[in-house]
Amino acid sequence: MDTTMTHREFFSVAGHIFAVRDCDASKVWRRVHPAYEPFACDDAGSPALEVDIHVGPIDLEGLECMIDPDASIDGVPVNILPHTDASGALVIAVTQPGLDSPAAMVRLTDDFVRASIVVDERTSPSRPAWMVAASFTSAMQIAYMAATATADTLMSHASCVAWQGRAYLFIARSGTGKSTQSRMWLENIPGTELLNDDHPIVRIVDGVPTAFGSPWSGKTPCYKAMQAPIGGIARIVRAKHNRMVRQSPIGAYASLTASFSGLTFVPSQAEGRHRALEGLVSSVPCYELECLPDAEAARVCNQVISNSE
Amino acid sequence: MKIKEGFKLRTVMGSSVIIAEGISQMNFNKLVSLNESAALMWRKAEGRDFNADDLAQALMDEYEIDADTARADADAVLAKWIEIGLVEQ
Numbered sequence: 001m002d003t004t005m006t007h008r009e010f011f012s013v014a015g016h017i018f019a020v021r022d023c024d025a026s027k028v029w030r031r032v033h034p035a036y037e038p039f040a041c042d043d044a045g046s047p048a049l050e051v052d053i054h055v056g057p058i059d060l061e062g063l064e065c066m067i068d069p070d071a072s073i074d075g076v077p078v079n080i081l082p083h084t085d086a087s088g089a090l091v092i093a094v095t096q097p098g099l100d101s102p103a104a105m106v107r108l109t110d111d112f113v114r115a116s117i118v119v120d121e122r123t124s125p126s127r128p129a130w131m132v133a134a135s136f137t138s139a140m141q142i143a144y145m146a147a148t149a150t151a152d153t154l155m156s157h158a159s160c161v162a163w164q165g166r167a168y169l170f171i172a173r174s175g176t177g178k179s180t181q182s183r184m185w186l187e188n189i190p191g192t193e194l195l196n197d198d199h200p201i202v203r204i205v206d207g208v209p210t211a212f213g214s215p216w217s218g219k220t221p222c223y224k225a226m227q228a229p230i231g232g233i234a235r236i237v238r239a240k241h242n243r244m245v246r247q248s249p250i251g252a253y254a255s256l257t258a259s260f261s262g263l264t265f266v267p268s269q270a271e272g273r274h275r276a277l278e279g280l281v282s283s284v285p286c287y288e289l290e291c292l293p294d295a296e297a298a299r300v301c302n303q304v305i306s307n308s309e
Numbered sequence: 310m311k312i313k314e315g316f317k318l319r320t321v322m323g324s325s326v327i328i329a330e331g332i333s334q335m336n337f338n339k340l341v342s343l344n345e346s347a348a349l350m351w352r353k354a355e356g357r358d359f360n361a362d363d364l365a366q367a368l369m370d371e372y373e374i375d376a377d378t379a380r381a382d383a384d385a386v387l388a389k390w391i392e393i394g395l396v397e398q
Contacts, residue, residue: 066332073336082332249322254340257328265315265332274319282322 012041014201014212018049035215035223049147094138096131103135115143150272152204154260160200166231167211171259184298204279232305239290242297244304252286
């Protein structure tokens with residue numbers, strides 16, 4: 001038997017250990033592997049999640065798509081397509097804007113502790129390797145998110161800095177300036193460190209909302225196995241001035257639901273996400289930061305957010 | 310009428326809100342805040358066919374108000390729910 005068939009690697013992200021078995025010597029897994037290496041850990045008897053990676057065509061034959069495949073949200077095509085198979089199991093196909101067909105899919109067990117990912121590694125001029133890798137990465141994120149949703153853990157869409165022992169998360173609609181706010185802190189607030197630029201994990205640890213680095217950091221290679229209690233969260237809104245306004249708990253909850261993903265159509269997953277989000281808004285100050293993409297915005301944000309506790 | 314699939318009443322720090330969790334409501338990016346009496350009516354309407362009379366009755370069962378006031382309150386809340394797209398005929 002090929003040894004790669006049984007070899008498992010273990011990773012610890014936000015304290016949740018997952019095992020990865022590369023069943024077909026995936027090129028894509030090798031390509032993204034450096035992002036996971038800082039999170040490598042020793043063999044764990046019973047990981048929170050076991051992921052198998054297979055290489056092959058994405059066959060959606062016989063699956064029922066739960067949404068209109070041409071659906072869009074705010075005009076952006078949906079690239080996460082949930083399906084169910086004949087046995088009722090959840091199978092999620094992942095595509096990318098511009099791809100003619102899904103490049104990856106992930107099949108989840110009912111209890112979300114096992115995930116089987118299939119990645120179609122074929123590339124072409126209209127199907128570049130990075131798009132295939134991005135699809136695979138989304139499938140890995142979905143598997144992790146589903147396995148940890150009921151353990152006070154949230155997959156965020158945020159840029160996150162650490163400063164004076166606390167983490168600060170910046171959330172926004174895509175392209176609105178999450179990463180820019182982090183960069184402004186790095187350039188103007190001494191002692192700032194980038195914790196993660198796209199998908200830090202938020203976990204409520206003994207009642208303390210804590211941000212963790214992850215292997216998922218968007219275009220910025222920032223894969224740090226570090227953590228810090230969250231000092232504040234700011235939603236970035238483009239404006240012609242710099243002003244920071246504290247959100248009400250309900251306002252904060254509404255704001256966070258847009259930036260913390262979840263398979264909320266599964267009741268247990270929705271319940272887990274709600275519990276974690278409520279834990280977050282009840283103890284972390286949340287703001288709306290109306291701002292320009294400039295140094296002053298970072299100083300205003302830093303001053304208000306660090307004085308709020 | 311009935312509440313559309315995918316909407317869920319949740320309590321956030323003591324306040325009642327309606328959020329979209331179902332797959333059929335993935336384009337509903339709002340959160341609807343309910344006051345105490347609206348939350349009471351929502352619970353009455355959940356998971357069944359209902360009309361404005363049912364909601365008014367729920368109000369009269371809970372509060373000491375007359376039928377006309379209850380019906381006017383129920384009509385107003387229901388009109389809002391229809392306008393936002395929370396319920397269907």
